[in-house]
Amino acid sequence: MAILSTPRSAVQLASKGRPLREHLFRIALLASLAIAIAFLAMLIVYVVEEGWPRLDSTLWENQPSIRRPETAGIQSGILGTLWIIGLTALMALPTGILAAIYLEEYADKTKWYNRLIELNISNLAAVPSIVYGILGLGMIARWMQFGFTVMTGALTVSLLVLPIVIISAREAIRAVPPSIREGSLALGATQWQTIYRQVLPASVPGIATGSILALSRAIGEAAPFLMLGAATLVRFNPEGVWSTFTVLPLQIYSFIARPQEEFAILAAAAIVILLAILLLMNSVAIWLRNRYQKRW
């Protein structure tokens, strides 16, 4: 019987113990994760604890007030933030997604101007938000004479998040295998049909996640609004795109700048609301991703 040609002693499947390096690597990974989560948890615990006395309905029912900090609310800030995000989503998402489709599906990457555009978009994503604030002030508020309105704010923030939307949408579109496009085109579909009915549906999870993360970034911004001169203690809600407004981060900033203890509590409570909006948006992103998840 010459079937078992390998001598039995040569078969060694028993573990020789994993090298130390592998253990160290695992520990480093877990430690990084632990640090990130610990800080997030600390942050949440801290603001909730700090803001707890004010986390009731007066917070979102009342308007801010300098004289009565113990009952002052942040309604104008919440609504201002929602207005800005809604309008930004309406303006930046379609533009960004269409730009991404152009760059991924139509642009001839051998042409210098397309490469230049790509390079510039990556650079734009890294420009500090305060610079967009200056741009918004000079171009939109003053030159276009839109003033310090919701529209000005939303346009400025749209410019700010546009590069991020484009980059994340491009990545999602690029992740759709070329074989899907080939399969569609080989059936006599036009390029637009292929994009609209195959590529876009398949990249919805990625595009949605990227878009929501981009908008989340916009929610947290204070700097460009500061630059735009949005008032901090607006005591009325925005009534339309042409009304004056404030946003939560700006309100938080102005509360913290005040000496009274009540304002510190109010600021913490406002931060909890801001975090809640952010977490809500991120969970929508996760839900969308799971809902439309594709396997290849």
Added chain:
Amino acid sequence: MSDVRNPLPTGTAVPRNPMPTSGTAEIGVSVPNVSVRGPEVPRTIEALDPVFTVSGLSVFYGDYEAVRGVDMTIGNREITAMIGPSGCGKSTVLRCFNRMNDLIPGARAAGKILYHDEDLYGDHVDPIEVRRRIGMVFQKPNPFPKSIYDNIAYGPKVNGVKGKMDDIVEEALTKAALWDEVKDKIKQNALSLSGGQQQRLCIARAIAVKPDVILMDEPCSALDPIATTKIEDLMQELTRDYTIVIVTHNMQQAARVSDRTAFFTAEVDADGVRHGRLVEFDETSRIFTNPSDKRTEDYITGRFG
């Protein structure tokens, strides 16, 4: 329309799906079909009733001439096999037949391909229209990440086909010998099918738009012998209605299913550049029993390539 070229004495096979010439589609001409297969037909290297007439075809990727000077014909309702060592340009030539090469930046075809009487690369020809008539099945099954039903319905939909979609789907799946296996899970995601089922789904998808020709690039390379047999049977079945061109690395497959075989190889020219060349094109029985070129013989007997 094809009488001028066609040397057949009686009757001519008219394409079921002729390209519209100068705007007027000549659909509905009913001349009895004559099969070019059968023992009574005298041996000719060229197909008598060609769907494609390729002359002097060279294909470039940028400056690189991947394939040089191909002349061949693809007979109506025949299976034409393309064999040859890897990298000799079989896929490249195949992708010229439905202008899929247009999609590769820098790819360019020189020479002439006549589809019936129409210059496939003529100025007025719309590649979308070409692909609608000349379907393609790829080496790797590529079902859309949608339901089985939607996979089949997609082609007819984008081509604006009216009619009962359910019937179209059932017919295509039946023709592709897949209906019985999937009829109870037609709304399931196509990616849940096995590899062989996916490939038959891709064939069904190609059939659903009622093309004139089906191009297949190594359709069985990822399949087991049983699935392969199923697809080969299917191809035989399909030649009743369709013209098939298949690229394969499997000699037995080419010998089993095809009417004509084209053997390609890569040749190094005087400048030291490799080009794909068509070495021999003939009836399959001739290629496999009595090839006229030494390289063909070496390849099919496994001595080269």
